[in-house]
Amino acid sequence: ATDFGIKEALKQLGVKDINNGTSTGSNHFANGEVIESRSPVDAQLIAKVKTTSKEDYEKVMASATDAFKTWRTMPAPQRGEIVRQFGDKLREKKEPLGKLVSYEMGKSYQEGLGEVQEMIDICDFAVGLSRQLHGLTMHSERPGHRMYEQYHPMGVVGIISAFNFPVAVWAWNTALAWVCGDVCVWKPSEKTPLCGIACQNIAAEVFAKNDLPEGISCLINGDYQVGEFMTKDKRVALISATGSIKMGKTVAQEVAARLGKSLLELGGNNAIIVTPDADIKMTVIGAVFGAVGTAGQRCTSTRRIIIHESMYDKVKNAIVDAYKQLRIGNPLDENNHVGPLIDKDAVENYKHALKRVVEEGGKIIVEGGVLEGKGYESGCYVKPAIAEAQPDYEIVQHETFAPVLYLLKYSGDVHNALEIQNGVVQGLSSAIMTNNLREAEAFLSVQGSDCGIANVNIGTSGAEIGGAFGGEKETGGGRESGSDAWKVYMRRQTNTINYTTELPLAQGIKFDL
Numbered sequence: 001a002t003d004f005g006i007k008e009a010l011k012q013l014g015v016k017d018i019n020n021g022t023s024t025g026s027n028h029f030a031n032g033e034v035i036e037s038r039s040p041v042d043a044q045l046i047a048k049v050k051t052t053s054k055e056d057y058e059k060v061m062a063s064a065t066d067a068f069k070t071w072r073t074m075p076a077p078q079r080g081e082i083v084r085q086f087g088d089k090l091r092e093k094k095e096p097l098g099k100l101v102s103y104e105m106g107k108s109y110q111e112g113l114g115e116v117q118e119m120i121d122i123c124d125f126a127v128g129l130s131r132q133l134h135g136l137t138m139h140s141e142r143p144g145h146r147m148y149e150q151y152h153p154m155g156v157v158g159i160i161s162a163f164n165f166p167v168a169v170w171a172w173n174t175a176l177a178w179v180c181g182d183v184c185v186w187k188p189s190e191k192t193p194l195c196g197i198a199c200q201n202i203a204a205e206v207f208a209k210n211d212l213p214e215g216i217s218c219l220i221n222g223d224y225q226v227g228e229f230m231t232k233d234k235r236v237a238l239i240s241a242t243g244s245i246k247m248g249k250t251v252a253q254e255v256a257a258r259l260g261k262s263l264l265e266l267g268g269n270n271a272i273i274v275t276p277d278a279d280i281k282m283t284v285i286g287a288v289f290g291a292v293g294t295a296g297q298r299c300t301s302t303r304r305i306i307i308h309e310s311m312y313d314k315v316k317n318a319i320v321d322a323y324k325q326l327r328i329g330n331p332l333d334e335n336n337h338v339g340p341l342i343d344k345d346a347v348e349n350y351k352h353a354l355k356r357v358v359e360e361g362g363k364i365i366v367e368g369g370v371l372e373g374k375g376y377e378s379g380c381y382v383k384p385a386i387a388e389a390q391p392d393y394e395i396v397q398h399e400t401f402a403p404v405l406y407l408l409k410y411s412g413d414v415h416n417a418l419e420i421q422n423g424v425v426q427g428l429s430s431a432i433m434t435n436n437l438r439e440a441e442a443f444l445s446v447q448g449s450d451c452g453i454a455n456v457n458i459g460t461s462g463a464e465i466g467g468a469f470g471g472e473k474e475t476g477g478g479r480e481s482g483s484d485a486w487k488v489y490m491r492r493q494t495n496t497i498n499y500t501t502e503l504p505l506a507q508g509i510k511f512d513l
């Protein structure tokens with residue numbers, strides 16, 4: 001716990017609260033309609049925020065495209081030095097920023113701090129990367145020729161992020177894009193605009209200190225219509241969008257219509273397979289954190305547990321017992337495991353899922369419900385629920401962004417479990433709990449999990465930044481964060497240089513004049 005409250009956190013982050021006028025972002029170009037940021041923790045109005053109008057957007061783009069001209073010519077390791085300073089600022093501001101994330105979004109303070117830690121980690125990663133933006137060299141088939149490839153900055157990167165990771169997902173994108181020499185325009189979720197303003201302030205401070213234009217980092221605020229300014233704008237070379245599959249389909253089509261590039265990180269329907277050789281204690285920790293952590297609002301949250309029939313009752317009872325220990329309440333209180341959902345619409349989706357699973361023939365084994373009374377005034381606190389279901393239920397095939405867990409049973413070998421696991425449109429994260437080498441390897445093999453993330457004896461959520469993050473099928477196919485995810489933020493160029501006095505053609509073609 002910290003010894004300061006949210007007011008002090010806002011002050012340390014330079015974000016105006018409700019008593020101090022209206023906050024803006026976007027290099028201070030924001031004259032659109034005013035939206036409110038209300039905390040799901042206690043329903044309090046935190047601040048009002050001015051959104052970005054089309055006119056403001058044009059100013060933002062002018063500042064971004066202008067900043068790009070300076071930024072792209074700075075050597076990559078020097079850009080890395082700026083990102084290093086940004087990471088250091090985040091270390092300084094970790095507590096207030098973690099607190100704001102927790103209060104504005106509703107995740108636990110520990111998870112809020114964890115999110116800022118992910119930002120710090122990706123900055124460190126990007127600093128190292130700034131000296132490793134390598135291409136390959138190839139042997140030319142022609143004598144006296146040299147062939148190689150290089151990566152150049154691409155331009156303006158548009159980032160559209162979701163409420164559930166209101167700061168980390170931006171940092172995964174922006175830290176890499178910055179060392180790659182791109183400038184970024186960020187539209188955070190309209191549900192967490194203050195997190196966006198806080199991050200922009202931190203970035204702006206670092207750029208100002210280094211006499212660099214703030215346009216390297218730009219913020220725009222508002223709903224999907226503001227996002228559309230970017231998706232339809234050919235000046236935006238890459239759109240990196242995180243959110244629902246529905247949103248991703250719209251973004252993908254708008255960007256594709258102008259042959260732009262997109263990086264999509266969309267919904268998951270993540271499962272843990274529990275085989276007869278699973279360690280039950282580890283399974284319970286992985287499953288419960290995966291299902292109820294962040295109140296089930298991670299794209300990597302565990303939605304389905306696929307349990308072998310021989311273990312079914314044992315695993316089910318152990319998970320149900322663990323659910324009895326869960327404390328639901330104010331996420332800023334360290335004693336609570338589960339905070340609120342983001343808003344009342346999310347509560348409606350949660351209620352719908354519980355109703356629907358019963359209609360389809362499922363059986364609720366841990367009752368859900370919306371909590372009322374003292375401490376629950378926001379109406380966003382719900383009880384994590386568990387239902388026994390069948391894999392093909394419509395609701396089980398669908399991602400509900402809430403703590404609703406489906407237990408599914410399989411018989412026979414691990415391939416039957418994999419068929420269930422892979423039998424959904426989403427392909428983000430997956431896990432197997434087993435001490436059996438054959439099962440683990442089958443799960444990781446070509447016939448195994450079809451997801452972008454496949455874990456053995458770890459749950460589905462909580463990926464480290466060092467790996468490439470993203471998933472297949474309707475999850476969108478994009479990869480962010482570690483490994484070679486940086487390549488998508490740069491344009492690749494193949495260069496062939498002839499240092500002779502002849503001009504031989506490739507493929508041995510003769511063209512004599």
Ligand code: UN1
Pocket residue numbers: 164165169242297298299300460461462463464
């Ligand atoms: C998301 O929910 O959008 O793997 C990202 C995890 C986190 C990231 C989740 N590191 O759970």
